[in-house]
Amino acid sequence: DNTEDLKAFYPTSILETGLDILFFWVARMVMMGLELTDVLPFHTVYLHAMVRDKDGRKMSKSLGNVIDPLEVINGCTLESLLKKLEGGNLPPKEIEKCQKDQAGDFPDGIPECGSDALRFGLLAYTVQGKDVNLDIKRVVGYRNFCNKLWNATRFAMQFLSDFKPECNLLDVLMNSGKTAIRDRYIISRLMVVCEDVNNYLKTYKFGDAQQASYSFWIDDLCDVYLELIKPVVYDKSEANDDARWAAQATLWICLETGLRLLHPMVPFVSEELWQRLPGRGTLGSDEKESIMISSYPQCNNAYKNPELEVAMEATKKVIKSCRSLRASYQIPNKTLTTFYIKVGDGEEGVRAQTDDIKTLGRASSVGVNVDEASIPKTIGIDVVDDQTTVLMDIAGLVDFEAEIKKLEKNRSKTLPSLESLEKKMKAPGYEAKVKEELKKSNSDKLEGLQKKIADINEAIENFKTLAVLEKK
Numbered sequence: 001d002n003t004e005d006l007k008a009f010y011p012t013s014i015l016e017t018g019l020d021i022l023f024f025w026v027a028r029m030v031m032m033g034l035e036l037t038d039v040l041p042f043h044t045v046y047l048h049a050m051v052r053d054k055d056g057r058k059m060s061k062s063l064g065n066v067i068d069p070l071e072v073i074n075g076c077t078l079e080s081l082l083k084k085l086e087g088g089n090l091p092p093k094e095i096e097k098c099q100k101d102q103a104g105d106f107p108d109g110i111p112e113c114g115s116d117a118l119r120f121g122l123l124a125y126t127v128q129g130k131d132v133n134l135d136i137k138r139v140v141g142y143r144n145f146c147n148k149l150w151n152a153t154r155f156a157m158q159f160l161s162d163f164k165p166e167c168n169l170l171d172v173l174m175n176s177g178k179t180a181i182r183d184r185y186i187i188s189r190l191m192v193v194c195e196d197v198n199n200y201l202k203t204y205k206f207g208d209a210q211q212a213s214y215s216f217w218i219d220d221l222c223d224v225y226l227e228l229i230k231p232v233v234y235d236k237s238e239a240n241d242d243a244r245w246a247a248q249a250t251l252w253i254c255l256e257t258g259l260r261l262l263h264p265m266v267p268f269v270s271e272e273l274w275q276r277l278p279g280r281g282t283l284g285s286d287e288k289e290s291i292m293i294s295s296y297p298q299c300n301n302a303y304k305n306p307e308l309e310v311a312m313e314a315t316k317k318v319i320k321s322c323r324s325l326r327a328s329y330q331i332p333n334k335t336l337t338t339f340y341i342k343v344g345d346g347e348e349g350v351r352a353q354t355d356d357i358k359t360l361g362r363a364s365s366v367g368v369n370v371d372e373a374s375i376p377k378t379i380g381i382d383v384v385d386d387q388t389t390v391l392m393d394i395a396g397l398v399d400f401e402a403e404i405k406k407l408e409k410n411r412s413k414t415l416p417s418l419e420s421l422e423k424k425m426k427a428p429g430y431e432a433k434v435k436e437e438l439k440k441s442n443s444d445k446l447e448g449l450q451k452k453i454a455d456i457n458e459a460i461e462n463f464k465t466l467a468v469l470e471k472k
Helices: 004-009 019-037 069-074 078-086 092-105 114-128 136-158 169-174 181-202 206-228 230-234 238-262 267-275 306-328 347-352 354-361 400-425 436-471
Strands: 014-018 044-048 050-053 131-134 337-343 363-368 379-383 388-393
Touching (some): 019 044, 069 114, 078 092, 114 131, 114 136, 114 267, 136 206, 136 238, 136 267, 169 238, 181 206, 181 238, 181 306, 206 354, 230 354, 238 267, 306 337, 306 347, 306 354, 306 379, 306 388, 347 354, 400 436
Parallel strands (some): 014 044, 337 363
Antiparallel strands (some): 337 388, 379 388
């Protein structure tokens, strides 16, 4: 009968199922639907991957490797896992074997991960193809992501304690003339990830959508932008009002849009955090009561800025180089250093972002293409690429004698291994008796040890030179 219920629920649009029942169930649904209504019951069939254990074996009761999703969501002890096997219908020998496997796979039981982490983890696995080799440790990793999402958002909200969002905030911000390069960069990245995730979802590439949203939150928002705006937000001087407002507005937009972007993948934590954003309930009649019924984020092409993203990536390489130099000379975080940057193409972009380089590179000052005569001799050098070199003044920051002693001690520990391997490889009959695979392994090991000794010797000579220069 052509009832209202039939019109409401038939036909549907998408059927999500497994390859193993494509004929047994899906084909029969199609035939039955056509026979009774002359209308296809759905226009698309999405075949999900087969979930297997971490070793690629199909989950089955006889193998005792079945993982109950509720056990991952709520967690369970090893004892309860073993008891579940005893309550089945397996023969005693099979139970003993399965219990041994379970004890090896989950010596401490299955930790509580929550449904968001399980869903996010399974989405990540879909890039593998038709099989998912489920490793609980990876799901635990995405539980850690959910924790970081919670902690980072709550931390970021401290920056927004005195901020009042308004309707159409993105347009207001981008037309305000108050934005810095870092603000326009993260907005551009946000627009790109919105476009990418929408395209991935439309083409059922759920794993790619998961990876794109994960990368934006971790690599762009948390690791870069949140760190860059700390000094801006903490500076409450009148002269900094515009820059501070722009940073707060940009952060609010990224948090609100980023949570909506993640919502289909981590619905519970995204809803909870979205409800806690400052300004909720003050954004007018169009404001939705729940993230579930809010519109999904869309890309505004006008705010994409590929040239600025390229410039920012170059700046991030400089920052990485600054950090690498500090680490190589073991400079503590509380000690700020002086950097000199030699750059060919893109000098203007680097100059425009010296404040950001100072913030993330832990620098007291940054000079760009300064006069050679003003660069001290006591410097550490790192070559970024053929256009950029970073130099760090280490005068008074490094105990050269102590560093030389450490390196000499390291060299004395490495030399016996090198000499022993050289002796083994020069022994009579080595070429004829030793397998090619082992000879290649030994050659690679020898090359690595020789490089290590050469690097140590070079570092010792460098420290000796710097020690002499510092005394002058």
